[in-house]
Amino acid sequence: MTDSLSFLAATDPVKLWTFIIVGASFALYIGIGWWAQARSTSEFYVAGGQVSPLANGMATAAGWMSAASFIAMAGMMSFMGRDGAMYLMGWTGGYVLLALLLAPYLRKFGKFTVPDFVGERYYSKTARVVALVCAIFVSFTYVAGQMRGVGVVFSRFLEVQVELGVVIGMVIVFFYAVLGGQKGITYTQVAQYCVLIFAYMVPAFFISFMMTGNPIPQLGFGAELKPEFLGDSPPGTHLLDKLDGLSTELGFAAYTGRGSKSVIDVFCITLALMVGTAGLPHVITRFFTVPKVRDARISAGWALLFIVILYATAPAIAAFARTNLITTVSNTEYKEIPGWFQKWEDTKLIAWLDKNNDGKIQYAKGKPFEKSKDNKAVVFKADEKGNLTKGDHGQNIVLNAPTDNKNELYIDRDIMVLANPEIAKLPAWVIALVAAGGLAAALSTAAGLLLVISSSISHDLMKNTINPDITDKQELNYARYAAAVAVVIAGLFGIYPPGFVAEVVAFAFGLAASSFFPAILLGIFYKRMNKEGAVSGMVAGIVFTSAYIIYFKFLHKELDTAEHHLWGISPQGIGAVGMMVNFIISLVVCHLTNPPPEEVQDMVEDIRVPRAD
Amino acid sequence: MANTEPQKDNRRAYWRENLTIMAILLSVWFIVSLLLSVVFVDQLNEMRLGGFRLGFWIAQQGSLYTFVALIFIYVWAMNRLDRKYGLEEENKDDSNHKDDE
Numbered sequence: 001m002t003d004s005l006s007f008l009a010a011t012d013p014v015k016l017w018t019f020i021i022v023g024a025s026f027a028l029y030i031g032i033g034w035w036a037q038a039r040s041t042s043e044f045y046v047a048g049g050q051v052s053p054l055a056n057g058m059a060t061a062a063g064w065m066s067a068a069s070f071i072a073m074a075g076m077m078s079f080m081g082r083d084g085a086m087y088l089m090g091w092t093g094g095y096v097l098l099a100l101l102l103a104p105y106l107r108k109f110g111k112f113t114v115p116d117f118v119g120e121r122y123y124s125k126t127a128r129v130v131a132l133v134c135a136i137f138v139s140f141t142y143v144a145g146q147m148r149g150v151g152v153v154f155s156r157f158l159e160v161q162v163e164l165g166v167v168i169g170m171v172i173v174f175f176y177a178v179l180g181g182q183k184g185i186t187y188t189q190v191a192q193y194c195v196l197i198f199a200y201m202v203p204a205f206f207i208s209f210m211m212t213g214n215p216i217p218q219l220g221f222g223a224e225l226k227p228e229f230l231g232d233s234p235p236g237t238h239l240l241d242k243l244d245g246l247s248t249e250l251g252f253a254a255y256t257g258r259g260s261k262s263v264i265d266v267f268c269i270t271l272a273l274m275v276g277t278a279g280l281p282h283v284i285t286r287f288f289t290v291p292k293v294r295d296a297r298i299s300a301g302w303a304l305l306f307i308v309i310l311y312a313t314a315p316a317i318a319a320f321a322r323t324n325l326i327t328t329v330s331n332t333e334y335k336e337i338p339g340w341f342q343k344w345e346d347t348k349l350i351a352w353l354d355k356n357n358d359g360k361i362q363y364a365k366g367k368p369f370e371k372s373k374d375n376k377a378v379v380f381k382a383d384e385k386g387n388l389t390k391g392d393h394g395q396n397i398v399l400n401a402p403t404d405n406k407n408e409l410y411i412d413r414d415i416m417v418l419a420n421p422e423i424a425k426l427p428a429w430v431i432a433l434v435a436a437g438g439l440a441a442a443l444s445t446a447a448g449l450l451l452v453i454s455s456s457i458s459h460d461l462m463k464n465t466i467n468p469d470i471t472d473k474q475e476l477n478y479a480r481y482a483a484a485v486a487v488v489i490a491g492l493f494g495i496y497p498p499g500f501v502a503e504v505v506a507f508a509f510g511l512a513a514s515s516f517f518p519a520i521l522l523g524i525f526y527k528r529m530n531k532e533g534a535v536s537g538m539v540a541g542i543v544f545t546s547a548y549i550i551y552f553k554f555l556h557k558e559l560d561t562a563e564h565h566l567w568g569i570s571p572q573g574i575g576a577v578g579m580m581v582n583f584i585i586s587l588v589v590c591h592l593t594n595p596p597p598e599e600v601q602d603m604v605e606d607i608r609v610p611r612a613d
Numbered sequence: 614m615a616n617t618e619p620q621k622d623n624r625r626a627y628w629r630e631n632l633t634i635m636a637i638l639l640s641v642w643f644i645v646s647l648l649l650s651v652v653f654v655d656q657l658n659e660m661r662l663g664g665f666r667l668g669f670w671i672a673q674q675g676s677l678y679t680f681v682a683l684i685f686i687y688v689w690a691m692n693r694l695d696r697k698y699g700l701e702e703e704n705k706d707d708s709n710h711k712d713d714e
Contacts, residue, residue, distance in 0.1 A: 082654070082668075082669050082672060082673070084673070085650055085672035085673045085676070086651075088672075088673055088676075088677060089646050089650060089672070089676050089677070092676075092677050092680050093642065093646045093676070093680055095680065095684065096638075096639075096642045096680050096683050096684060097639075097642075099684045099687060099688075100635050100638060100639060100683075100684075100687055101635070104691075218674060221664075222662075222663050222664035222665040222670070223664055224664065238663075238664035239664065240664060240665060240666070240669070241664070256658065256665075256666045256668075256669035257655075257658065258655060263651060263652060266651050267647060267651045267652065270646065270647060270650075270651060271647065274646070292702050293702060294692060294695070294701070294702060297684075297687065297688045297691060297692075298688050300684055301681070301684040301685045301687075301688055304680060304681050304684055305681050308677045308678070308680070308681050311677055312674055312677050312678070315673040315674070605624070608624070608628055608631075609624055609627060609628075609700045610695055610700055610701060610702050611695075611699075611700045611701060611702055611703070612702070612703075
């Protein structure tokens, strides 16, 4: 073992550091899982309701920020420019709704799950079952992407098979989620938050300092560029102004200006993401874990603060990465390209096809080449043994069919975060840290989602719908079996990803926005709301939203353009309309039917004040 | 249960004030996120904030900081309101998770 380690250290310090740091972080998660075993259903579902608001804030933040937030978001934003704000606001603004409209009241209600609230507030098993089916569906769509994320991080940094990476991730989550339930998950999430935020911020500080001399990225991307990045611009040019200029020069929209989406579409997408965030069961459940109503309020504040530390850094990284990419790569001879380019070329995250044979990289708007026949974004020429054949300039040879625009450069958005440490010439251990951070982000989100699935099955289905006579011990066992089965199914999704993962994520937010959010909101703020109204509203919201998404994303992909959309609203933003449909139907049906029973109205009165009677 | 009339009035007054606080904070939320950052962003982009265009800065930075501030203001206002109406929670250590029936 020591021999192979020293061999590794000599050949590849990054890999050695990755083994050490990822291994140490996994050992920590397992240790916490062992220490925080759940002994009752209350501990399994809500960590006994004894989590401190600060710890809950960290756990919520870690559970919220997924592999996609960590790895893909900054890259996505660097290609979207200003429009990227809809994701930033969508995924943070929802916490304001959550803190002001839902969290304190659900905490006072004091049960375990979201279907619990819907079922009791609307005195109906049907309502509970509708809610639990939604909760399971939303959580599974989300978790599939997380397990895949674990596999991808493993394969990129440690060069193991994606499948093996998924299995390793499954084993780790299995251990602490099945043993510890929410209790184990909460405390591992606290550790995972620390790992992921450190891993995200360190490269960001260095890149900001390298490009502008200001180490704080949030200030740096509004600062003046250092001379070596100025190109032909006068000294004192601000980074964003330079980036606007570079973007328009190459034929893109100005980075800080209007993007390709219409105002109404951006409006609806932002709103749908915000409302969907507030309605996602794995987020709401976290507020059941703190001791008091007061704690639920403040822990929403901590959660958002911890999230915003990363989310406010992402647009800065996006701007740095884009500026750096364009200035170092555009119109540069391939032979003079920095080393990180070649390293990431081998992973197919970046590729160059010299269309005009001048040996220089031309970067412009448009796809550089088509996907291959078997739907691969990049195919490189290789000999029978699988060794890549190099072109005249030392580049990997792209076999995809070229398009007829000028662009010669293919860039995967993930590279913007993954290659950051190398672009900033940071030491090997920082690169390893990014790997550990990506894994922490994926595992923490997956665990929270798995808990929602398992509690929906053991608590809402077994205990409260099928067989109310089971003991606490039996229910706990069901919860563990359900968690175990869910881990395995999620892992299978990770190994055999359904082709539609990207499409179904819009589903998760759309469904949460059009089903849970209105039902819970009306349940708290409108005493007269009854089960007929709530159930028909949820069903109408879900049917409308899913029909719209299925029509454009699965049945008629070719029609998925602004002119065919309803009022120009894309499937991503349709949840906002679905929410309105839910509200309207709920209110109309509610007024045509009888008011809810006295004791339900008393319960609503009761959850509106913090003091227990 | 709070069944006497004065107790009920007290709770109603508490709830009304709570709704007012919420309405004010949510208006700010709406204005900053959906109006300033989406609807009027191009007009705001004509102005500058240091090295940023103002609309861009509000959309990608300012709105996020506003959200955080809104929640902490809400926490402060609600804790004060709880005390004003004598409806704050008792300082007991055990959780008030109710047992399932």
